[in-house]
Amino acid sequence: MKRWLKAAVGACALLMTTVSGHAAERFVFVGHWPESDSFFNVIRNSAQLAADQVGVKIEFRNPTGGDLSEMGRLIDQAAASKPDAIISTVPDENLVTDPLTNAVASGIPVVLVNSGSADFAKKIGALRYIGQAEYDAGKAAGEQAKAANVKSFLCVNHFYQHPVSHLRCKGFADGLGIAVGDQEIDSGTDPNDVVNRSAAFLKAHPDTQAILTLGPTSADPMIKWVKDQGAGDKYFFATFDLSKDIVAAMKDGTVKVAIDQQPFLQGYDAVVILANYIRYGVIQANDISSGPGLITKQNIDQVLALAGKYR
Known part of the structure; x- marks a missing residue:
């Protein structure tokens, strides 16, 4: 028995060495x-x-x-x-x-x-x-907004020079059944620029019903601005990706849907x-x-603990 056990242990050791030997x-x-x-x-x-x-x-x-x-x-x-x-x-x-x-x-x-x-x-x-598929992801979010009777939006594009970013905005517009037109802006990446340029658009277009941000870089400062304006119920706020601020805003109802590309x-x-x-x-x-996967208030608890780290 001892001889068999010794042989078995030796074989296991050899297997472990082979697996981890790279x-x-x-x-x-x-x-x-x-x-x-x-x-x-x-x-x-x-x-x-x-x-x-x-x-x-x-x-x-x-x-x-x-x-x-x-x-x-x-x-x-x-x-x-x-x-x-x-x-x-x-x-x-x-x-x-x-x-x-x-x-x-x-x-x-x-x-x-x-x-x-x-x-x-x-x-x-x-x-x-x-x-x-970025266009499909944007369209899925646009269809959610259309179901809420949204007919106009602002696409806050913080990486405007990135060709794929425009597919997100185009998909959202097509989901609504409208043209993008001038509703997509180059917000820049600086939080102050994001807020100032977006606020200027919304002031010039007071009938805008939805805000679409393309990730935490634009979402986080815009969430704060919307809350500071007391406008949490005014806009259908949709965003790509997740962050701690986005998750918190989904919990309190400010953000209606987030597009999760996992x-x-x-x-x-x-x-x-x-x-x-x-x-x-x-x-x-x-x-x-x-x-894409769509995250709403109904399933946000599943990702809450891991937001910003693995989700």
Whole structure:
């Protein structure tokens, strides 16, 4: 019995050594958000969680202040450092096509997350795309607003230079059955600019019934402004993504709906997909649609505890 037990323990030890015996691969994640963007925290946290669990080293690189013109350079630098894999967002195809294509051509596995598309991933030779259909997400929120008899809105676009942002506004307008027209504004990212430019539009268009923000950068200051104006019941407030302020505003009824693209899946799954591909040569057959999912006051308690960290 002792001899059998000793042999069994030895076999288990060998199995554990085999499973955990991989040298820690190094992945580089190039995202278009500034470090201060609370939405990026969720993706970064989930990617780091996966990296810790599967034994991967991961580095995060971001353009200074969210300057998208730096994306190409950051991808080139990441590729030049010869990582085992690259995870990247696609804020503007014109800026990242050549750097990502070159990275793939050099033999570096690439997964695209958050922004971009399955078609673009196929075009440059990336393994997979993980994200949501932005137009469909905006339209789903617009249909919710239409059900509340909304006929006009303000789209507060804090990343106006990002082509995909306009799909969100267009989808919302189509969900309402109206044209976007001048209802989409470039709010900038500074909280004061977001509020001042939005307030100026609303003053010039006093019949505006809904406010759509495209993420916490614009949502958080606009939530505070709406509350300061005592206008919580005046507007159908819809937003993309989640933050602690957004969750609190959903609890008190200021925000009526949030579009959740489940960024946790974008960071976490990208790391796991790449680790499995590099180590075992396996990969699932399809891209991953991480969203959209609609969060309302009725289901907000499910995500309340994790908002800003993993949701």
